[in-house]
Amino acid sequence: MSFQIIAARHPHDKDFPRATGINVRLSLLNGTFYSYQPYPFHQEYAGNEYIPLHDRSPNTHTGTNQLRTVIDDHVSMLFGDGHFPEVDTANAVVRKAAKDFIKDVGLVERMREAARIGSVGSVGIHLKVLQRPGGPARMFVDVHTTAFLTPEFDPYAPDTVLKVTELYKVRGERVREMGYSVPDDSLQSLWFVQRVWDDLGEWWFVPWKVEDQSRSDRPHVPVIDHDKSVTHELGFCPWVWVGGLNAEIDGPCTFEPGIEEAIQLDMLDSQIGRALKYTMDPTLLMLVPSAVPMMAAPVAGETSESEGQTPAGQGMAKTPSTVLTMDAEGDAKYLEIAGGGIEAASAYIKRQKSNLIETLHGDRVNPEEVTQGHQGAKSLEMLNASLLMHTEKLRVTYGEGALLRLLRMALKVMTSVTVTMNEEVVSVSGSWTDLALRWGDFYPLTPSDEDQTATALKSLIDTGIMSKETATKVIAGHYDIENVAEERAKVEAEQAAADLRAQAQTEHAAKIAPNKSSGLES
Structure with a gap:
């Protein structure tokens, strides 16, 4: 079955040449891709005519479900829990306003939706500003298919x-x-x-x-x-x-390379039940008329009559060729299957699913195969290098290209319109030319990873290769440091206070040292 054959059955409109391609790919994401197939999979005949497989809708969606899972993996690594970027700017008012905007409009969920829909090639994000007469305005974000x-x-x-x-x-x-x-x-x-x-x-x-x-x-x-x-x-x-x-x-559809393989998996898994009956060593039951002698399988240690033949009417026998014969009116049917072919079929489906995940840069971690031992963040990053490289590209597209642009739009609105967010009136002033996104680690660091990172950063600072401020930026996302400059100021203040205490202790020790030596300690 081909993607083009099924896509040709979807509605077409000559006035909207882009719409068909976009809607067909969206149907793969929402599970309605096979809605326009004429027949269900179990129906083999329409009247006396055989229904070919490409006219049937598969009854299992192993491949297309896997395709959607890979897209969800991409979205999860991009904007999932713990992966949404922090807003970074030296202007504290702007930073708070941007965070309030993200919370008020539910931007995390909106951006997830945008990344999922945008996998078909394009997506539109609309910033709506609604204001009652004489009242403050509110902002909303809508995500649109294109x-x-x-x-x-x-x-x-x-x-x-x-x-x-x-x-x-x-x-x-x-x-x-x-x-x-x-x-x-x-x-x-x-x-x-x-x-x-x-x-x-x-x-x-x-x-x-x-x-x-x-x-x-x-x-x-x-x-x-x-x-x-x-x-x-x-x-x-x-x-x-x-x-x-x-x-x-429209850009490229990110799951386009895996569509044909996903459809093949759907059809293969739908056929597998019937295919096993023909490939898994069935036993044939033959009802032989009484006048015909039956072949009996030789039993170890015994001698069969008439070179392995049993007189008619003496019951049932099974031959080494998996044919079971009985004394009755003539007939034949498959009685049972041994099940030997299921391993080959399962192995093939597993291999095809693995190929699909690799083709679409999906998550290669199999929960059944993950060892019970330590799995550090770097180990997982190496294992899922393909997934993370693809997510890095999405960070540019949906981060700097979409999220950052949307935040700047919202901040412009806040400078010219009285806006209410989270039931508070918000106004913004000043500059935000340094507005940026700070992305965290893909996988949380373990204590061992933290020790190694701290050692490496200290070495870079001590050798003069990296500043303390830059080192703080490196770990800011993991330790939830909202403002690097403020954090550095706190560290320096604490260090200055510690130096003053140490100096005071040194001076106090110097004063009492002569008294100690003369035995007149006060």
Whole structure:
């Protein structure tokens, strides 16, 4: 079964050439990829015609489930518990505001969703600013699939979105539900719905019939619906686009190399029950008429009659060729299977799953094979080197390319609009040009790892290769050090206090030393 055969059965629309490819790959993530297969797997015939395998939906999803597991592994290593980056800046007000924003909008979960959806090639992240008349504003973050979204980038800054256009089709009855006037005879007709975001606002357009789009005598010109449209004048388009740039708005699908193998695994695992019956040494039961003599297997130490033949009507016998014969009217059927072929089938599936994980840079740690002994962080990093290298790429794409850009947008909003976050009014001032993300270790350090790290950092500091501040930055994520400069100031203050105590003790010892020598200690 081929991916292209199944994908061709999914809905296609000539007006949205990108949508089919994106939606088909999204269906692999949400488990609906086989929804358009004509027949269930157990149905072999439609009338008198045999149903080929490529027309059936597999009854097990071993491969596609494994594919989703690998994507979840990537997302977990990127934005999972303990892996979300810390915000780093010298401006304490900005740092707190950024952390409040992350908590208030549930950005950890939103970024996980974005990384999972974005694995198909692109994802859109929308920063919404909602404000009641006369009240403070609140910010929200929405994650969108991009099948019906088209970005426009700044030609002089190709990583900056100037405009995002949403265009899709709905039935006329849905247009009526949106509050527009639709004739009764057009309720089942297809209509275009369009919305545009730019640096000034969110613009809705009055829906129009699809058939009006292609009229040569009077081409349709979209009309802005000012009642639904909203002007925000933020000065920037509140969207972050993760994918390609300029004309190539979609990047590569990260799980594309494993799709064919995943489908093959689904079909193989669905077939394995039937395949075992034909490959695992079945015993054949033959019901032989009484007039036909039955072949009996020779028994050790005994001599069979008539060179191994038993007179008719004397019961049941099994030959060395796994044929079981009985005295009855003629018939034959498979009676049992020995089970010898299941090892080969299981080994093949296991090998294919391993190949799929390796192809997609998945987690290679098998809980059943992990030893009971010490598993240090560095050992796990070496074992999962492929997974971590891929996650490093995702950190650039979704960290510096998406999360950091979204944080800067939110901070710009806080400087111009009164914002409420976590039920507190927040205002931001000052500069955040040094805003950065600080990523932690992929695996928590063990006490042994901590000792080795401390020794190595001390050696680098003592030899003048690394400063104490840089060494603190290296371990900041693991020890939850929010601000390196403040931590260094605390350390220096404690060291200065310790030096003063040591100096005072030395001076006190010097004063009483003469008295001790003369025996007049006070």
